[in-house]
Amino acid sequence: MLENLKPISKDAILGIMALFRDDNNDEKIDLSVGVYQNQEGVTPVLSSVKKAESQLIEDQKTKSYVSIAGNSIFNSSIQNLIFGKDHDAIQSGRVSTIQTPGGSGGLCIAAHLILRSNRKTKVWLSNPSWPNHYPLLKLAGLSLEQYPYYNYQNHSIDFISLLSAVEKMNQGDLILLHGCCHNPSGSDFSMEQWKELGYLLKKKKVIPFIDLAYLGLGDGIDKDAFGVRFMAEILPELIVVSSCSKNFGLYRERVGAVSVVSENKDIADLTLANISNLARGIYSMPPDHGAAIVGHILTNQDLHDLWEAEVKQIRDRLNSIRALFVKKMKENNASQDFSFIGSEKGMFSFLGIDKDQIIRLREEFHIYMVESGRVNLAGVNEINVDRVTKSIIKVL
CATH class of the missing domain: 3.90.1150.10 (Aspartate Aminotransferase, domain 1)
Structure with a gap:
């Protein structure tokens, strides 16, 4: 064989x-x-990680499974961190989140959710993008295309060409965007560009698929999350994959999440059941240690x-x-x-x-x-x- x-x-x-x-x-x-x-x-x-870890080890009484969706404190905390706890999408119950083994695990779950929802759709990746985006999503079975993003001559986003590419996308297609700190170029959208792009996606009925791997490392949490929060405000559907490798320094602990914004709470509940079902079939249970650390940090004010x-x-x-x-x-x-x-x-x-x-x-x-x-x-x-x-x- x-x-x-x-x-x-x-x-x-x-x-x-x-x-x-x-x-x-x-x-x-x-x-x-x-x-x-x-x-x-x-x-x-990080010192915050060391303190949280020592407290958790002191208080921990079992190493039993948590759940297919992962650590519930982590899930609610990461939702609030990304969207803001007062965001309408959170308050109306439109966001479904599960913990995943790193951001890559989140991308895998998102890819299979897309395939389960619409096998004919295309996912558009920026040119250039994180090198593992293409093989990871292709291995899952998605149909992939590229849109122009970076102008190598003037070292900036080729925003006009990007918008032209979006105009040619089909209804139901997804566009993979870097939420902040674009890897590999370092060139990010301005707030005005996020807005212009968001309204065009709304018109074209193209769904944002946002990779948020560096939240906080660009201009701070709120500014770095602007694009995600704005898209969730004006659009009925959105997928966000997040990682705690960089902003918590938890690289080897594999801490990530996939959050899906749906049109209403009923669809959000249906989505949660489906992404949990996908997780069960791929890795069954995510590791808890890193997620417990993040959850503890985000729920302890000090x-x-x-x-x-x-x-x-x-x-x-x-x-x-x-x-x-x-x-x-x-x-x-x-x-x-x-x-x-x-x-x-x-x-x-x-x-x-x-x-x-x-x-x-x-x-x-x-x-x-x-x-x-x-x-x-x-x-x-x-x-x-x-x-x-x-x-x-x-x-x-």
């Missing part, structure tokens, strides 16, 4: 990680992997305040390192203008350099990034920023 399997091409990011691991140079720098790193190059455990302060520290560091990167490139007389990096959000950006230049950075300067040109700016700090920027200038 197994001899019939076909070879699988290596994951690009995992391949770069392996090269980095095998590099014995003490000054090597990793700008490829998609995790947050602090000034010391560590992906830290821990909630501490967590928000820690998220602000992460956000401030990302914004300050962007500003410092731009400053250093200018001071060192870079032949290209890199000011666009200062206006982007989150961890990622496209430097606008080609594959040969990226290979030179790796082989000559021991600086690693994926060959698409995406760079994780969280890998830059005050200690290595001079070497990073000067090395980039040398390959331009």
Whole structure:
């Protein structure tokens, strides 16, 4: 049987990680992997997480299953965090949420819900998008298309082309949007663009499918959630997949959720039954530990305040390192203008350099990034920023 399997091409990011691991140079720098790193190059455990975890371990009396839908405190808390507890969609019972094994688990459940609802529909992905969006959704069986998103020449959203693409979408199609901190470009919609896009989706009866993996890391919780909240306000249906990997630092705990906004409470109840049924058939029960931590933080005011302060520290560091990167490139007389990096959000950006230049950075300067040109700016700090920027200038 197994001899019939076909070879699988290596994951690009995992391949770069392996090269980095095998590099014995003490000054090597990793700008490829998609995790947050602090000034010391560590992906830290947040203090709020440590406190919540210790309290939960002290009080925990069983390791029995929780439920197919996951941790109920987590589910209600994450709903309130994303939509705002006073949002009409919450108050009217239009939102159905289940806990999932990470954001990827949420994407899987959402994909199967879409297929169960309408097998003929298309899902449109931004060009570019998170590299795993396409294989994950394709493996589930969805029909996928692309819409233009990023203009590589002027380093900004190609909003006019995006709107033109939406005009050509069919009723019932879904458009996958990044809620904030677009991965890989770092280029986000303005509030005005969210509104214009939302009204066009309403006119075309196209359903937003929003991946919210970086809530809080762009402009803060409320501003980062603006697009989701606005869409839920004006549209009858919406799918939101969220992750707690980045904003809670719970990468290995696999904490995520899928939240579906329906037209009314009756359909929301029907939706909840269906996404729970899908979860039962795919992984049965989600892991509780990370979700319990998040639920405890979000329902304890002191821990909630501490967590928000820690998220602000992460956000401030990302914004300050962007500003410092731009400053250093200018001071060192870079032949290209890199000011666009200062206006982007989150961890990622496209430097606008080609594959040969990226290979030179790796082989000559021991600086690693994926060959698409995406760079994780969280890998830059005050200690290595001079070497990073000067090395980039040398390959331009």
